[in-house]
Amino acid sequence: MRLIFILFTCLTFGQEKPIIFYNESGEKISKENFIKTKDYSKNLDLYFENDTTQIGLLVTRKKFGQLDKNTFENLKSYLTELTEKKIDSTQNIVINYLTAYPKKNENTNSKSGWNVLHRDYLKKLHKIANINQFWIHSSECDNLEYNYQKRINWKADKDDLLKKLFFPYEVRYGNFILIKPDGKFYYYLGEHSKYQIWEDAKKYFK
Numbered sequence: 140m141r142l143i144f145i146l147f148t149c150l151t152f153g154q155e156k157p158i159i160f161y162n163e164s165g166e167k168i169s170k171e172n173f174i175k176t177k178d179y180s181k182n183l184d185l186y187f188e189n190d191t192t193q194i195g196l197l198v199t200r201k202k203f204g205q206l207d208k209n210t211f212e213n214l215k216s217y218l219t220e221l222t223e224k225k226i227d228s229t230q231n232i233v234i235n236y237l238t239a240y241p242k243k244n245e246n247t248n249s250k251s252g253w254n255v256l257h258r259d260y261l262k263k264l265h266k267i268a269n270i271n272q273f274w275i276h277s278s279e280c281d282n283l284e285y286n287y288q289k290r291i292n293w294k295a296d297k298d299d300l301l302k303k304l305f306f307p308y309e310v311r312y313g314n315f316i317l318i319k320p321d322g323k324f325y326y327y328l329g330e331h332s333k334y335q336i337w338e339d340a341k342k343y344f345k
Contacts, residue, residue: 158193173197183329185308198308200329206304206322214300218273221294230271231344232318233264233336236301237286237293239279240311251286253312260333267337268344275301277309317343 160173163182173195177184182197206214215226218234226232235255254260264270276283276293283293296302305326306314315336316326325343327335 156193160195163197163199211322234273234316236314237276239277243281255333267340
């Protein structure tokens, strides 16, 4: 029996794929440097694998950028198509983007306790600036009922446009993005609260 266990352990170990680590710039780094650099307030550690290799990747949580005119107009048209909400040239945009994870079978509660879903979130947000709010979810999300689907009008990112533009990596618990009328944007990846959106919106839309 012991011999079988040893053989099984050796076989399992022999089948393990090598792990390659990368920093936020896509540069290969050592495992030690990866662990040392990992900082949940600044980045997220994501893991993937292909047929031969496992990959550890650090992704920056906060990013500032600028959409060119055509891309921005296309995004606004896409949001209007999804939600039937028009966006005028003076409005700031806030998008809460619900990722695919956690999946439905991972939930232990019937409803989410995420405070971004509280009723006072929008009330206070609209006092900060002239904001058009959108609730968008990943096309792979199966967890809308958990996230108050009957009360919040979640719309699927059916063409994966937001995923392609901003959120290529599926992190847990959603992301948010703030966009100014000139196409400048700021996004935050992963778990966050309504307080963080309020504070970031105050700073960014001032």
